[in-house]
Amino acid sequence: MHVNGWSADAAPEPLGIQIAAEADLPTRFGRFRAVAFNDVHDEREHAAFVRGDVRGAEGVLVRLHSECLTGDAIGSLRCDCRDQLEAALRLLGQSERGVLLYLRQEGRGIGLTNKIRAYALQDRGLDTVDANLALGFHDDEREYGAAARMLAALGVRSIRLLTNNPAKIEDLARHGVRIVERVPLVIPPNEYNRFYLETKARRSHHMLEWDDETALEQDDVPLIGEDSH
Numbered sequence: 001m002h003v004n005g006w007s008a009d010a011a012p013e014p015l016g017i018q019i020a021a022e023a024d025l026p027t028r029f030g031r032f033r034a035v036a037f038n039d040v041h042d043e044r045e046h047a048a049f050v051r052g053d054v055r056g057a058e059g060v061l062v063r064l065h066s067e068c069l070t071g072d073a074i075g076s077l078r079c080d081c082r083d084q085l086e087a088a089l090r091l092l093g094q095s096e097r098g099v100l101l102y103l104r105q106e107g108r109g110i111g112l113t114n115k116i117r118a119y120a121l122q123d124r125g126l127d128t129v130d131a132n133l134a135l136g137f138h139d140d141e142r143e144y145g146a147a148a149r150m151l152a153a154l155g156v157r158s159i160r161l162l163t164n165n166p167a168k169i170e171d172l173a174r175h176g177v178r179i180v181e182r183v184p185l186v187i188p189p190n191e192y193n194r195f196y197l198e199t200k201a202r203r204s205h206h207m208l209e210w211d212d213e214t215a216l217e218q219d220d221v222p223l224i225g226e227d228s229h
């Protein structure tokens with residue numbers, strides 16, 4: 001398939017990464033292409049979900065989503081991950097082209113077990129940053145080199161990045177990704193993640209602004225079979 005003079009088969013692969021497998025993926029958000037990679041620098045199974053033709057394209061709408069098993073799969077209300085994931089997929093599904101990178105750096109890179117340890121510390125009053133520090137980690141252990149290589153392997157030339165996180169923008173740019181615009185992805189808080197979101201804004205400088213009028217009411221949060229407390 002030729003797009004803007006590029007051929008998906010003949011395009012030069014960037015050093016150290018290549019597409020390992022791809023297939024169509026119809027989803028409840030629209031039709032995507034699921035893409036897996038071989039990356040000599042990173043053995044984790046990151047994946048790209050690609051909407052439309054992105055090879056050679058400029059200003060492609062891109063979301064980098066860091067894995068959150070508790071939020072993404074189980075529907076935890078402690079964070080905003082699943083809401084962000086669904087909002088991003090909805091936006092991409094309405095777009096002609098775009099990419100969601102699903103990055104296997106659970107718990108901001110500390111892994112599931114340590115994230116649950118961090119939750120236990122948060123239940124004793126620490127915020128997300130101090131909980132990570134108490135466990136001997138940085139507040140955020142993620143890096144976006146693999147994401148940059150995946151975008152290069154897909155032939156994306158420049159991106160419009162869906163994020164509120166300045167560190168993500170900086171690290172991606174440091175890895176050579178051209179970001180032409182930041183597109184906010186703000187989810188109104190619920191009663192369980194309000195402190196978490198406030199911590200993101202206050203301590204991690206995330207660009208979060210929401211209108212309290214639009215905040216989810218408890219009734220809107222699907223806590224089936226549980227008393228609210």
Ligand SMILES: Nc1nc2c(ncn2[C@@H]2O[C@H](COP(=O)(O)OP(=O)(O)OP(=O)(O)O)[C@@H](O)[C@H]2O)c(=O)[nH]1
Nearest residue numbers: 066067068079105106107108115118128163164165
């Ligand atoms: N260590 C730790 N990780 C968490 C916690 N809550 C959510 N996460 C992880 O945080 C990651 C999501 O990152 P966030 O900081 O919420 O958001 P972001 O992706 O950096 O920023 P945006 O692009 O604006 O969404 C996922 O990997 C989650 O598993 C927590 O309390 N502690």
Ligand SMILES: [Zn+2]
Nearest residue numbers: 068071079081
């Ligand atoms: Zn989460």
